[in-house]
Amino acid sequence: MITVAKTGIDRTVAPKIIDAVDLNLQLKPYRKYILKNGVEVFAIDAGAEDVMMVEWVHYAGNLYEEKNFVASATNFMLKNGTSTKTAFQINEHFEYFGAYLNRTAYNETSAITLHTLTKHVGELLPVVREMLTESIFPEEELNTFKKIMQQRLSVNLLKCDFVAQRLIDAYLYGEQHPYGRLSRFEDYESLTREQLAEFYKQYYLQGKFLIFVAGKLPENLEELLNKNFGDLSNKRPEGKNFLVRPAPEMKQRITNDPNGVQGAIRIARHFPNRHHPDFLKVQVLNSLFGGFFGSRLMANIREDKGYTYGIHSYIQNHIQQTAWMVSTEAGRDVCEPAIKEVYHEMKTLREELVDEEELLLVRNYMMGSILGDLDGPFQVIARWKNIILNELDESYFYNSINTIKTITAEELKQLAEKYLQPEQFYELVVV
Amino acid sequence: MTLAPAMKILTKRVLLICLNTGGSLHVESYDEPLQMAGGDNNAYTTQDLTTYHVQLPSENIETAFWLESDRMLSLAFSEKSLDVQRKVVCEEFKEHYINKPYGDAWHKIRELAYEVHPYRWMTIGKELSHIENAKLEDVKDFFFRFYRPINAVLVVAGNVTLEQVKTLAEKWFGDIPPGEKYQRNLPQEPAQKKAKKMELKADVPLDALYKCWHIASRFDNKYYITDLITDILSGGGSTRLYQSLVKEKKLFSNIECYHFGNFDNGLLSIEGKLVKGVKMTEAERAVNDELEKIKNELISETELTKVKNKTESTIAFEDMAVMSRAISLAFYELLGDAELMNRELDKYNAVTASDILDEARNIFREENSSTLYYYSNNN
Numbered sequence: 001m002i003t004v005a006k007t008g009i010d011r012t013v014a015p016k017i018i019d020a021v022d023l024n025l026q027l028k029p030y031r032k033y034i035l036k037n038g039v040e041v042f043a044i045d046a047g048a049e050d051v052m053m054v055e056w057v058h059y060a061g062n063l064y065e066e067k068n069f070v071a072s073a074t075n076f077m078l079k080n081g082t083s084t085k086t087a088f089q090i091n092e093h094f095e096y097f098g099a100y101l102n103r104t105a106y107n108e109t110s111a112i113t114l115h116t117l118t119k120h121v122g123e124l125l126p127v128v129r130e131m132l133t134e135s136i137f138p139e140e141e142l143n144t145f146k147k148i149m150q151q152r153l154s155v156n157l158l159k160c161d162f163v164a165q166r167l168i169d170a171y172l173y174g175e176q177h178p179y180g181r182l183s184r185f186e187d188y189e190s191l192t193r194e195q196l197a198e199f200y201k202q203y204y205l206q207g208k209f210l211i212f213v214a215g216k217l218p219e220n221l222e223e224l225l226n227k228n229f230g231d232l233s234n235k236r237p238e239g240k241n242f243l244v245r246p247a248p249e250m251k252q253r254i255t256n257d258p259n260g261v262q263g264a265i266r267i268a269r270h271f272p273n274r275h276h277p278d279f280l281k282v283q284v285l286n287s288l289f290g291g292f293f294g295s296r297l298m299a300n301i302r303e304d305k306g307y308t309y310g311i312h313s314y315i316q317n318h319i320q321q322t323a324w325m326v327s328t329e330a331g332r333d334v335c336e337p338a339i340k341e342v343y344h345e346m347k348t349l350r351e352e353l354v355d356e357e358e359l360l361l362v363r364n365y366m367m368g369s370i371l372g373d374l375d376g377p378f379q380v381i382a383r384w385k386n387i388i389l390n391e392l393d394e395s396y397f398y399n400s401i402n403t404i405k406t407i408t409a410e411e412l413k414q415l416a417e418k419y420l421q422p423e424q425f426y427e428l429v430v431v
Numbered sequence: 432m433t434l435a436p437a438m439k440i441l442t443k444r445v446l447l448i449c450l451n452t453g454g455s456l457h458v459e460s461y462d463e464p465l466q467m468a469g470g471d472n473n474a475y476t477t478q479d480l481t482t483y484h485v486q487l488p489s490e491n492i493e494t495a496f497w498l499e500s501d502r503m504l505s506l507a508f509s510e511k512s513l514d515v516q517r518k519v520v521c522e523e524f525k526e527h528y529i530n531k532p533y534g535d536a537w538h539k540i541r542e543l544a545y546e547v548h549p550y551r552w553m554t555i556g557k558e559l560s561h562i563e564n565a566k567l568e569d570v571k572d573f574f575f576r577f578y579r580p581i582n583a584v585l586v587v588a589g590n591v592t593l594e595q596v597k598t599l600a601e602k603w604f605g606d607i608p609p610g611e612k613y614q615r616n617l618p619q620e621p622a623q624k625k626a627k628k629m630e631l632k633a634d635v636p637l638d639a640l641y642k643c644w645h646i647a648s649r650f651d652n653k654y655y656i657t658d659l660i661t662d663i664l665s666g667g668g669s670t671r672l673y674q675s676l677v678k679e680k681k682l683f684s685n686i687e688c689y690h691f692g693n694f695d696n697g698l699l700s701i702e703g704k705l706v707k708g709v710k711m712t713e714a715e716r717a718v719n720d721e722l723e724k725i726k727n728e729l730i731s732e733t734e735l736t737k738v739k740n741k742t743e744s745t746i747a748f749e750d751m752a753v754m755s756r757a758i759s760l761a762f763y764e765l766l767g768d769a770e771l772m773n774r775e776l777d778k779y780n781a782v783t784a785s786d787i788l789d790e791a792r793n794i795f796r797e798e799n800s801s802t803l804y805y806y807s808n809n810n
Contacts, residue, residue, distance in 0.1 A: 009602060011457035011501050015493035020469025023488060049747045079668070087678070091668030096737045098744030117744050144678060147706065151684040154636035155704070158532045259634075262522070262530045294466050306518025309526055329526050361467045368469025372486045376751050 020367035036230035052215030060203035068187040072105035080141040082134040164264035164430040174245030208236040214381035263335040349416035455502035468494040489590040500603035544801040579610025588757035641803040643700040662738040664688040
């Protein structure tokens with residue numbers, strides 16, 4: 001074995017590193033402006049390429065709907081016809097300028113996202129305005145949408161991971177809760193254009209929205225935004241509170257496909273939201289447990305046992321309350337041994353202090369990953385959006401860095417004792 | 432030792448994962464010191480190349496040189512590590528190709544469309560047993576043939592200077608034997624003379640149609656024309672297949688047209704799921720009608736500008752993140768010259784409406800096609 005190469009280097013010795021915990025991470029501050037109607041605009045002006053994104057976030061998530069899917073169908077169909085343009089014409093307009101216009105419905109909010117070369121933005125904003133003020137929800141478009149969604153559902157229902165995810169959410173929150181609602185064929189079938197038009201009126205025409213922009217921004221952006229969106233409604237709808245009604249039975253085994261060769265495993269417990277004092281600390285514990293490639297779950301269940309291609313734990317990205325989830329797909333005959341190992345790793349975290357070297361590794365990994373993630377203006381605005389929609393401020397970002405740097409092994413063990421208790425976890429296998 | 436083509440592809444894949452997670456000659460673990468330096472890494476394999484990428488704070492750049500050079504020097508091959516990785520790759524195979532509806536479609540189409548070229552096989556291998564039987568010797572042999580400096584391109588992007596990178600590269604990679612240049616000499620697929628068809632029935636909810644045609648390689652100037660053809664046909668709400676077959680005729684619930692950008696002659700594919708109750712023959716005829724249009728009518732300047740604008744914007748967005756720029760640079764250097772990256776847009780902009788017409792006629796010939804009719808057992 002050549003240990004000392006001709007260049008005189010000893011390959012067994014690692015180069016000196018600067019601990020990532022010593023890095024001084026900053027979140028670039030946004031510029032904020034207020035449109036004439038009071039709508040807040042959050043802007044990150046940065047980046048080398050002449051590209052930008054604009055996102056309109058409405059308080060129009062499925063939390064506000066009276067009937068399943070009205071919120072997401074309304075959001076989807078904003079692009080499917082206005083009083084002057086067909087769906088085809090709208091699509092053609094954005095695509096002609098090489099722009100992408102996406103829409104996404106979440107629980108609390110729904111979003112329209114425009115990515116474009118900066119030079120074209122002026123041509124595109126008036127059409128977004130038209131979608132926000134003149135959408136008509138054509139019957140035929142709705143029928144096509146319903147059919148496509150039902151067909152997509154029929155394919156997804158054959159996938160064990162899809163079935164497992166919707167069931168564990170339903171167990172955790174209850175099917176009546178926006179976070180636990182299941183999509184069913186009949187929900188799509190019974191959608192009508194009147195329901196969509198009514199939701200549109202209430203939560204878009206008479207609702208409230210925020211705007212996030214990032215990239216290389218044109219000088220007259222504020223003027224453009226004011227011209228196109230400065231006269232729209234800005235009245236936040238009343239919030240709704242839903243009670244969490246978890247399933248009484250915490251352990252479930254489901255056979256979805258008798259010939260399936262893998263099972264989808266979900267193990268999850270309720271967890272408080274980002275305002276809870278334990279939240280940031282538990283992010284560190286989660287990293288150690290199953291949050292990255294070097295985590296305990298990955299080392300044991302993938303790297304040592306080979307039961308799975310990957311296993312992850314994470315805290316769901318919900319605003320009101322949330323859940324701590326372990327998720328994997330494992331060979332059908334090794335699902336039960338894999339679950340046993342998950343509980344075993346919880347036990348180790350409850351009973352043994354993590355040694356300083358492993359803890360330093362987790363800290364460095366987390367810091368490096370935040371640094372790497374802040375690559376470019378779109379990532380920066382995404383972090384700000386999360387902070388703002390959760391009604392937090394920049395101290396959340398700096399507290400999170402500080403927690404990563406300073407949390408102790410004792411604190412992690414105490415948190416494991418508090419939260420990693422098997423009897424508090426829902427457990428599901430779908431084959 | 433000569434590896435069977437399937438074995439080549441497969442061992443490469445198994446190797447890749449070993450490399451990612453196992454140690455190398457002088458370094459027991461690759462991941463731990465990297466994570467300690469605040470870094471993260473990943474890798475992927477296509478049919479033509481393997482890319483490793485590492486991202487870490489620029490202050491700790493030397494850690495990446497240390498780790499990457501040692502694993503290029505040699506991996507720590509061990510039976511235990513290969514044994515676990517075989518299981519992991521088997522689970523990956525099950526997750527993506529067995530336990531998913533339509534997961535086997537591309538295995539079938541590749542075997543149908545190709546007679547001799549190793550593109551016949553998926554990167555992960557043909558079947559589970561190929562992974563289960565992978566031998567340590569095969570993995571080693573593959574490594575020392577392909578993972579040599581002379582076959583590799585190193586790109587460093589970020590807050591570094593050229594001098595710093597030169598010094599580090601010389602220090603860590605300078606004494607690794609360059610290896611022998613791999614002469615790519617794969618059996619080339621002869622021109623297809625007759626349309627090929629295949630039927631399959633499985634427990635899937637909807638019938639699906641897969642069609643593909645042989646196309647020119649990534650190195651050919653026709654590549655740019657072909658790439659624009661796929662953008663004319665699908666990929667947005669105003670594209671032809673979507674507008675005509677999903678929205679107007681309501682024959683498909685989704686339909687896509689894409690290609691793989693292969694180094695040797697590749698495939699362009701159209702795949703779609705049929706609306707329940709629609710007959711396969713009717714769906715196929717409608718696809719063919721759309722192809723007849725692009726073969727017989729010059730596309731308008733507006734439509735051509737549209738797909739060129741889309742390309743311009745895609746390239747600009749790809750260039751935003753440092754990692755994606757580094758990967759692009761490595762890709763173009765592997766194609767022959769990193770400078771190509773700056774000339775791509777001009778090549779797209781040079782494409783004319785008659786280029787599109789000619790190339791569509793050349794590609795969409797019946798005898799150049801392979802078709803998989805994927806039927807649902809429920810119908």
